[in-house]
Amino acid sequence: GSAGTSGGGSSQGGSTASEILIGVQSPTTGSEAKMGQDINNAIQLAADEINDKGGINGKKIKLVFADDACDPQTATAAANKLVSQGVVAVVGGYCSGATLPASGVYHNAGIPMVVTAANSAKIPAQGYKEIFLVNGTTVHQGEVAADHMVAKLGGKRIAIVHDNSAFAKDLAEITKKAVEKKGGQVVAFEAVNPEEKDFTSLLTKLKNAKPDATYWTAYYAAGGLLIKQFKQLGVPGVIGVGDGANDKTLIDIAGKQAAEGTFVTTSPTPEFLPEAKSFNESYTKKFSQAPGPYSALSYDGMRLLADAISRAGSTDKAAIVKALKETKAFKTFGGNVSFKEDGTLEKSNFIVIQVKDGKFSK
Amino acid sequence: MSLLQVNHLTLKFGGITSVNDLSFEIPEGIIMSVIGPNGAGKTSLFNMITGFYKPTSGEILFDGESLVGRKPSLITQKGIARTFQNLRLFPNLSVLENVMSGMHSKTSQGVFGALFRTRAQKQEENLIRSVAGKCIDFVGISQYTHRLAKNLPYGIQRHVEIARALATQPKLLLLDEPAAGLNHGEKLELIELIRRIRQEFRLTIVLIEHDMGLVNQVSEHILVLNYGQKIAEGTPAEVLNNPLVVEAYLGKEEDDEQSA
Amino acid sequence: MDIFIQQLTNALVVGSFYSLIALGYSMVYGIIKLLNFAHGDLYMIGAFAGFSALSLLSGDAGVLGIAMAFLAAMIVAGLFGIGIERVAYRPLLNSSRLTILITAVGVSLVLENGVMLTYGPSFKVFPSQLPITGFQIAGATVTYSQIGLILLSVLLMVALQWFVHRTLYGKAMRSIAIDQTATSLMGIPVHRIIGITFFIGSALAAAAGMMAGLYYGQINFMMGFIVGLKAFTAAVIGGIGSIPGAMLGGLVLGLLETFGTIYIGGEWKDVFAFAILILILTLKPTGLLGEKVTERM
Amino acid sequence: MKNRNLGRNVYALAGLALVLFLLPLVSNNYWMDVATMALFYIVLALGLNVVVGYAGLLDLGYAAFFAVGAYTTGILMTEYQVPFWITFLLAGVFAGIAGVIIGAPTLRLRSDYLAIVTLGFGEIIRISAKNLEITGSASGIFGIPRPEVFGYKLTQITDFYYAMLLLAIVTLFAVYRLGHSRIGRAWQYIREDEDAAEAMGIHRVRMKLLAYALGAVFGGFAGSLFAVKMSAIAPESFNFMQSVMILLAIVLGGLGRLPGVVLGAVIVIVLPEAMREFANWRFLLFGAALVLLMLFRPQGLWAARKDGEADEKWGERRDVTSAS
Amino acid sequence: MSNQLELTQVDAYYGKIQALRGISLSVRNGEIVTLLGSNGAGKSTTLKTISELVRVRNGSIRFEGEDIGKLSPHQIVDRGIVHVPEGRRVFGAMTVTENLELGSFPKRKDTQFVKRTMEHVFELFPRLKERHKQKAGTLSGGEQQMLAIGRGLMSGPKLLMLDEPSMGLAPIVVQDIMKIIKKINSEGTTVLLVEQNAKAALKLAHTGYVIETGQITIQDTAEKLRQDDSIVKAYLANP
Numbered sequence A: 001g002s003a004g005t006s007g008g009g010s011s012q013g014g015s016t017a018s019e020i021l022i023g024v025q026s027p028t029t030g031s032e033a034k035m036g037q038d039i040n041n042a043i044q045l046a047a048d049e050i051n052d053k054g055g056i057n058g059k060k061i062k063l064v065f066a067d068d069a070c071d072p073q074t075a076t077a078a079a080n081k082l083v084s085q086g087v088v089a090v091v092g093g094y095c096s097g098a099t100l101p102a103s104g105v106y107h108n109a110g111i112p113m114v115v116t117a118a119n120s121a122k123i124p125a126q127g128y129k130e131i132f133l134v135n136g137t138t139v140h141q142g143e144v145a146a147d148h149m150v151a152k153l154g155g156k157r158i159a160i161v162h163d164n165s166a167f168a169k170d171l172a173e174i175t176k177k178a179v180e181k182k183g184g185q186v187v188a189f190e191a192v193n194p195e196e197k198d199f200t201s202l203l204t205k206l207k208n209a210k211p212d213a214t215y216w217t218a219y220y221a222a223g224g225l226l227i228k229q230f231k232q233l234g235v236p237g238v239i240g241v242g243d244g245a246n247d248k249t250l251i252d253i254a255g256k257q258a259a260e261g262t263f264v265t266t267s268p269t270p271e272f273l274p275e276a277k278s279f280n281e282s283y284t285k286k287f288s289q290a291p292g293p294y295s296a297l298s299y300d301g302m303r304l305l306a307d308a309i310s311r312a313g314s315t316d317k318a319a320i321v322k323a324l325k326e327t328k329a330f331k332t333f334g335g336n337v338s339f340k341e342d343g344t345l346e347k348s349n350f351i352v353i354q355v356k357d358g359k360f361s362k
Numbered sequence B: 001m002s003l004l005q006v007n008h009l010t011l012k013f014g015g016i017t018s019v020n021d022l023s024f025e026i027p028e029g030i031i032m033s034v035i036g037p038n039g040a041g042k043t044s045l046f047n048m049i050t051g052f053y054k055p056t057s058g059e060i061l062f063d064g065e066s067l068v069g070r071k072p073s074l075i076t077q078k079g080i081a082r083t084f085q086n087l088r089l090f091p092n093l094s095v096l097e098n099v100m101s102g103m104h105s106k107t108s109q110g111v112f113g114a115l116f117r118t119r120a121q122k123q124e125e126n127l128i129r130s131v132a133g134k135c136i137d138f139v140g141i142s143q144y145t146h147r148l149a150k151n152l153p154y155g156i157q158r159h160v161e162i163a164r165a166l167a168t169q170p171k172l173l174l175l176d177e178p179a180a181g182l183n184h185g186e187k188l189e190l191i192e193l194i195r196r197i198r199q200e201f202r203l204t205i206v207l208i209e210h211d212m213g214l215v216n217q218v219s220e221h222i223l224v225l226n227y228g229q230k231i232a233e234g235t236p237a238e239v240l241n242n243p244l245v246v247e248a249y250l251g252k253e254e255d256d257e258q259s260a
Numbered sequence C: 001m002d003i004f005i006q007q008l009t010n011a012l013v014v015g016s017f018y019s020l021i022a023l024g025y026s027m028v029y030g031i032i033k034l035l036n037f038a039h040g041d042l043y044m045i046g047a048f049a050g051f052s053a054l055s056l057l058s059g060d061a062g063v064l065g066i067a068m069a070f071l072a073a074m075i076v077a078g079l080f081g082i083g084i085e086r087v088a089y090r091p092l093l094n095s096s097r098l099t100i101l102i103t104a105v106g107v108s109l110v111l112e113n114g115v116m117l118t119y120g121p122s123f124k125v126f127p128s129q130l131p132i133t134g135f136q137i138a139g140a141t142v143t144y145s146q147i148g149l150i151l152l153s154v155l156l157m158v159a160l161q162w163f164v165h166r167t168l169y170g171k172a173m174r175s176i177a178i179d180q181t182a183t184s185l186m187g188i189p190v191h192r193i194i195g196i197t198f199f200i201g202s203a204l205a206a207a208a209g210m211m212a213g214l215y216y217g218q219i220n221f222m223m224g225f226i227v228g229l230k231a232f233t234a235a236v237i238g239g240i241g242s243i244p245g246a247m248l249g250g251l252v253l254g255l256l257e258t259f260g261t262i263y264i265g266g267e268w269k270d271v272f273a274f275a276i277l278i279l280i281l282t283l284k285p286t287g288l289l290g291e292k293v294t295e296r297m
Numbered sequence D: 001m002k003n004r005n006l007g008r009n010v011y012a013l014a015g016l017a018l019v020l021f022l023l024p025l026v027s028n029n030y031w032m033d034v035a036t037m038a039l040f041y042i043v044l045a046l047g048l049n050v051v052v053g054y055a056g057l058l059d060l061g062y063a064a065f066f067a068v069g070a071y072t073t074g075i076l077m078t079e080y081q082v083p084f085w086i087t088f089l090l091a092g093v094f095a096g097i098a099g100v101i102i103g104a105p106t107l108r109l110r111s112d113y114l115a116i117v118t119l120g121f122g123e124i125i126r127i128s129a130k131n132l133e134i135t136g137s138a139s140g141i142f143g144i145p146r147p148e149v150f151g152y153k154l155t156q157i158t159d160f161y162y163a164m165l166l167l168a169i170v171t172l173f174a175v176y177r178l179g180h181s182r183i184g185r186a187w188q189y190i191r192e193d194e195d196a197a198e199a200m201g202i203h204r205v206r207m208k209l210l211a212y213a214l215g216a217v218f219g220g221f222a223g224s225l226f227a228v229k230m231s232a233i234a235p236e237s238f239n240f241m242q243s244v245m246i247l248l249a250i251v252l253g254g255l256g257r258l259p260g261v262v263l264g265a266v267i268v269i270v271l272p273e274a275m276r277e278f279a280n281w282r283f284l285l286f287g288a289a290l291v292l293l294m295l296f297r298p299q300g301l302w303a304a305r306k307d308g309e310a311d312e313k314w315g316e317r318r319d320v321t322s323a324s
Numbered sequence E: 001m002s003n004q005l006e007l008t009q010v011d012a013y014y015g016k017i018q019a020l021r022g023i024s025l026s027v028r029n030g031e032i033v034t035l036l037g038s039n040g041a042g043k044s045t046t047l048k049t050i051s052e053l054v055r056v057r058n059g060s061i062r063f064e065g066e067d068i069g070k071l072s073p074h075q076i077v078d079r080g081i082v083h084v085p086e087g088r089r090v091f092g093a094m095t096v097t098e099n100l101e102l103g104s105f106p107k108r109k110d111t112q113f114v115k116r117t118m119e120h121v122f123e124l125f126p127r128l129k130e131r132h133k134q135k136a137g138t139l140s141g142g143e144q145q146m147l148a149i150g151r152g153l154m155s156g157p158k159l160l161m162l163d164e165p166s167m168g169l170a171p172i173v174v175q176d177i178m179k180i181i182k183k184i185n186s187e188g189t190t191v192l193l194v195e196q197n198a199k200a201a202l203k204l205a206h207t208g209y210v211i212e213t214g215q216i217t218i219q220d221t222a223e224k225l226r227q228d229d230s231i232v233k234a235y236l237a238n239p
């Protein structure tokens, strides 16, 4: 546990003269609970730093945390709770499945949301003008993955595996299209149930399809097992994963040996961002653990939101939305951020990294 | 004309033949007993007549219509009711609710009536209650009407079963060991009850009993089974003195009187 | 052909896990007719107990270390089982079965979240893992761990079957299942036997959890949920209460899932498996090896 | 006896209705949402109660019916622009049909086998929803339009609150009447002893199917309203845990007893919400609360104390073969 | 002969319903005592309090001098008291042999004894021997009753409590059972017998008690009871 997770109680209220209420939506229970912690911590850190420097336009940020459990129904309840508590904006959102319905709730209430991790292309596709994504979407990522497998590695036969979650299936489908556009052939397009541990029958099927490259689009826990069993069964070709699996636990679960050479498509995570050095240090100091893969993005997301509020000059929701929209080259660890009409990044910054000697490296 | 006719009825369980090529008839309006050693196939016979067991072979005709292969619920609708040797009341329901169940097959209200409380539905509900109440009164247990069946003394439970069977308004009533667990005085009352039932409801009664005093007094006709086969049939006087029956079933008592 | 053998091996491995858990499930069910929702969580408890034991040993534990960790896991989970029975089930043995079902759900939530609070929500990597060495047979890769796993579950099944059907304690378990009052009138200490049953069932689940840790290498506090459901399914398919049935049910489920994956795809495999299972139950309402009883009237 | 109780309860009910009607005036959106969810659960629990409480059929897949209802409305409204009221009725119809389909193969099964078949059906429905294009696969269906009733568009949470309240009241009424009718008694008889019921001329197959179908219809209605209220539905809302929670509600309150069922549904929704304060401890505490509630009220919170609770140390258990 | 079993002022309840009101009775070593009474009088409940199936609210139960009122049912059996309950309650899904084996649980270590006793039971009830592999649930009512008694004998009890053993049995079997009870008794087992078939019971018993609505109303030697007018009228006369 950490300071960030126990503050949900200050029920009634709305922003007061001296405080700005900002909602944080993330999964702190359920299978993605760890990511939720990482995100909450980073946002707390950003808010504390801003408050230490005097807050936004003289008002202090007060965070209200809501657990979405990575589940649409819980997310809706959580979103409604945030709305009723009078938050002026929301930051967070790790799971697309949870963020999708929640974004509708914020949209209806006119509340802006800065989505810090969730990145299914379906989120912007809703056309809600209040929603902004600071992570590149699956459209960008699928492109990058296809490019890596087909153009860079010269793979002809590509296998794609997802876990049927909203995000992973979306990424898988987009990647499939991208691969085919680039002249590759998708020889296997499969799904697994992520709660399970044994993927050998699927992998045996893959083995038979003789892929040059295999791409896992879902999360790290099942991904690690998949890689391990992939190697164990001797499936040919390389294996790579999407940004949902970008966590060092992936390597631990797969085992260093099996994980070696796995590629990862991702937005730059803290360790690849030289600018994030001081963030890494203060985060580690405060929470006595290293930041997670989406900590830096969340930290930036909070700062970006604060910037927009201060530019808006008020806590009026519409004004904040307008200010967010007008964000021009806001400096983040990953580069300068501006938004397109649909609320996604003007320029995404997906990179491909690799497991070398049991570590992610460029 | 006979109400029920059984022809060459056989029932096998794996290697065991519990009823073996049995044929007999039940004349309308009679009170008849089926006796025989434990395991002779008496209850099995009832189970086949009421559709709970499917005969291996043979035929059962009720009012000239075959019952083999029919569901128990249908057979009840056709007019055969029974009680169970090992009581099968609805344990967590009151006596009244238990007896009301008997009226199910004689009534027809469905979902519509239930939801909209139609006049027909209300009338039917009243009918069910009054018939059930009458049956409870008739067997003489009205002071237990609202008690839960499972908490009643054994003998009372037996009476509830009889009332419940009566509520189905049967033409043929099958009683499986109605006197078991009753003491002497209660048995006397039971004999009285059985006679009154026939008179009042004008039906045919077949009972399985081990109490020879009761059998002797109440039955007009006796069928004796042993190892699933008929070994004797006739009036009480004939049957109870039949040496085969004495040997297989009654035994020679040291002192003269029949047990009660 | 090689693919077929490989898939058969895969199916047997998955099936063995299901069987191992289903055995305990069926046993506990068999005695007090309780759908023990917490059973899958005892598998999880076993995995975490083994994890802690191995972590204490630190470094490469070796065969002896692993054996000790197994023992520790089984004892810890066994004691948990007894404790749960004592606190949450025993006082309710006379209540409706659904009542105990609720406490079982409650216990399950407590165990899962208790472990989450103690060990954290993230996936844990098991300190020792089974070697993935093996041999080729007809073109299929089979590891020694896989062989060991399959043998272990067969062995445990045989042992249990013997225990329940040949020993007096086992028979007492079955009689409790039928009629507790009558059993107590035989001079049989009903509660103690129920306790023993929980201990054995939980220890078996823990053995499976430990195996899962060693074999797959990754554990977390929710790991028991799906497996518990699958084991329940397996137990019912085999004929709940029947020990060879639990074993068979586990294997059948493993096969169905594997071949479902092959022919209709991983995302549909559970649909395939459940559809076949429903079909089986429609044709054979008491499961594959469940006894068909004609009720006497 | 029952009528007297009812008479006494009429005032209590009227009072309760008034409170519920006025609740939105004093509550905030968040609690309105919780209250709406609670009402929604009341409908589900009442529907499941027909199957489990009345007919005694253990159903571990009830969420499937609510899924059928929700998807019916979700798909028809987004893909085919069908007006809400029509989809609402169809949701009930389709759920009812699903009930019969699920019911049919289970009729010969006894409780635990029944449990697994219903569980399996629930999973089949959920996984299908997750994989099929028409159901929007894993991300489900969102952007479901706001329903319009007689020209009034439901948008606010209070609108949905009243809609759900109405559905809950109608359901309560219908389930109550069903329970106290010839049909309801027939279910009870089957629940208590199938064979004896059959011997009383009750067609058990027909009655069980009817229970499944009617129970499902309420689930379908609830799902339909749920879909428009949430404006988004996703397969995970219909998972096994959801079915368990609904079951929990009815057992917690008191199986077969309607005030208990209502109370149980409220608890299952409100308790975890109230425990949000405890963050990570929330579900641990909820689990512990479940155990304690059952230990102290094994018959459910609203159980009637019927005559003659035994002083016996051992429960009477029915022999599986030789019925006693 | 000393008192083997002694009940003093025992009260027992089912919820709020009081089933026993100050029952006092004693059973001497080696005798047959019978409890008579009409339906619902409390005969079964009396046996249940002795075997601890029903809690004793007030009063005491002593067996061979020891207060056994607070033991659990299995400890009662360990002391040598076996209760063959009303309604047989055999283990339906198990075979006849298995049922008998379960009856021998307290003596499980003495395999010789178990073997001998089982043979003895099969001698008493040849029918059971014939059916020894059959599931008890599929036996006829009478066969089940024999099994229940046989099972009760398997631990070699000092005191055997039989609750309506003749219920549902063919006359010839009732005669057999009564003989067997006598035989068991003559082999040294004390018997406490609840029976509706009062005549048969009084023929066997040394002592008899009559219970009415939870209270003992008459207590005497069986012989005297057989001649007691009110008893003859209520329980003995031919129908």
Ligand SMILES: Nc1ncnc2c1ncn2[C@@H]1O[C@H](COP(=O)(O)OP(=O)(O)OP(=O)(O)O)[C@@H](O)[C@H]1O
Pocket: B013, B016, B017, B018, B036, B037, B038, B039, B040, B041, B042, B043, B044, B045, B085, C294, C295, C296, E138, E139, E140, E141, E142, E143, E168
């Ligand atoms: N479901 C069953 N499976 C196997 N055998 C059965 C079954 N039902 C009855 N039997 C056997 O059939 C025979 C006849 O049993 P039935 O119950 O008809 O006897 P009965 O004449 O009613 O005896 P009683 O007077 O003791 O009740 C018995 O040997 C019994 O074991």
Ligand SMILES: Nc1ncnc2c1ncn2[C@@H]1O[C@H](COP(=O)(O)OP(=O)(O)OP(=O)(O)O)[C@@H](O)[C@H]1O
Pocket: B150, B151, B152, B153, B154, B155, B181, D308, D309, D310, E014, E017, E019, E037, E038, E039, E040, E041, E042, E043, E044, E045, E046, E086
């Ligand atoms: N489980 C129970 N719950 C409530 N009341 C009970 C219960 N068992 C027995 N009783 C009541 O206790 C009283 C004594 O019952 P008991 O069974 O001891 O009578 P009995 O003399 O054995 O009668 P029978 O000849 O019918 O067996 C009766 O009024 C009965 O209704």
Ligand SMILES: CC(C)C[C@H](N)C(=O)O
Pocket: A094, A095, A096, A097, A117, A118, A119, A120, A135, A167, A168, A242, A243, A244, A245
């Ligand atoms: C990789 C993650 C940033 C994606 C996120 N889990 C989602 O569901 O969109």
Ligand SMILES: [Mg+2]
Pocket: B042, B043, B044, B085, E140, E141
């Ligand atoms: Mg019989």
Ligand SMILES: [Mg+2]
Pocket: E043, E044, E045, E086, E163
């Ligand atoms: Mg009695």
